Amino acid sequence: MIHSTSSIRVRYAETDQMGFLHHGHYAAYFEEARVHWLAQLGMPYRELESQGYFLPVLELQIRFLHPNRFDDLLSVQCRLETLPRVKIELFYEVCRDGLLTTTAKSVHAFMGTDGKAMRPPPAFLDGLSALLHPKTPQRT
């Protein structure tokens, strides 16, 4: 799976007095979608951290097209487009009843427990590579 989709319902605590899902909460939604995506890839973030890998956010860009509101059921898609080398770029789309309300992109690097950037775990790269470039079945 190069992409995964999470269902997230807007909490009352996440609204603001404008009556909208406050824009600051989308980062946590994207993170939840990212964690879900990693789990579907077979590399739960919890395990990555227990192996000494962290995935801090280096960049976050969000475009708010339409507001969302309390109790809305949102589908949040997380998508990888290119095989990461050192940095990982992920793309997000938030939809409500088929309407695209929000798009975003995040950039990450793998970081070790010493706070320094490091290469992604080999199993991570191999897994992604197989997904992005599935082998053509060979003729015999």
Next chain:
Amino acid sequence: MIHSTSSIRVRYAETDQMGFLHHGHYAAYFEEARVHWLAQLGMPYRELESQGYFLPVLELQIRFLHPNRFDDLLSVQCRLETLPRVKIELFYEVCRDGLLTTTAKSVHAFMGTDGKAMRPPPAFLDGLSALLHPKTPQRT
């Protein structure tokens, strides 16, 4: 100082669609007041943690008397009433322009890096004891 007072201005992100400071954010306000109180006591929480002490919350009780709103400037008092043994009880009052809007109580225990309860650092107890029971100046 057995008590300290912090000034906290309500952020827009902390409002909800009822138009109030959402009740879930008071815990962070009390925590900010607690951190301020510890710093004034000469035992910054940052240092306590670096020495291997944590202060997890065991109980939290809040009474919401009047709502607060965006941009309100609140004074949050944190107060110790009795010398702690194993558990520490702290009391809070949130005022806005002299009006008492919220009261609370939190109970904590000192915890070590192994997650187990431990006695408070001796310097902490000695410092508090001196504050709660200042020595009467002796005549000669």
Next chain:
Amino acid sequence: MIHSTSSIRVRYAETDQMGFLHHGHYAAYFEEARVHWLAQLGMPYRELESQGYFLPVLELQIRFLHPNRFDDLLSVQCRLETLPRVKIELFYEVCRDGLLTTTAKSVHAFMGTDGKAMRPPPAFLDGLSALLHPKTPQRT
């Protein structure tokens, strides 16, 4: 249904540097459970607000028995024990793999758009009354 159970997975954004689900986020979890409970009762909170009723929190008491952590899947039960008159008392239990980690109680009042306390909607009381005191089937 006098009680309902919500499944909530702990977000990374909700952890703190102690490595725990930060205690301040439980209020939003209880609120999510409360909203779920109301929906199951046939009185979605979204509709109550659109009819001019709000349910502000007057009191919140939480006991933290065991910490929860990132990615834990929690079951949060919301339960009514007595038929409300003006105030509504709700009780909560947070379990992880059958372990009771947190208990809480919240007290609410119905409030109108003018910010004043008001009686609960009659349909709300009738619905709850029927649930709490189901009629004994009559003999013929």
Next chain:
Amino acid sequence: MIHSTSSIRVRYAETDQMGFLHHGHYAAYFEEARVHWLAQLGMPYRELESQGYFLPVLELQIRFLHPNRFDDLLSVQCRLETLPRVKIELFYEVCRDGLLTTTAKSVHAFMGTDGKAMRPPPAFLDGLSALLHPKTPQRT
């Protein structure tokens, strides 16, 4: 004043288990800086809303250069570079002890109570224009 600077101390509740200020909280910091900037301009956001103007976020771009941690005292600068027409672009810099840790840009539109985009209040534009293009003192 085309720019303003806010002092914000990182709360414990805002840290995550990586030991950093969680990236999702920066949006609220920028918002606090924006509110402060508007107040210094003589147009408190609270008053704008009471006059029926809202300033929803259309875009948010953040670059995280260095992490921040619990109890760090940050200076958050909010800056206007060009006179807005319909959209307003604001730039942010977060510094800690002179080190630039985070940069950001937000784009906003004025919105009316009907949820539709509208022109900024004339007093807002006139005020900004005077600041951006101060009149050259006339010779006599």
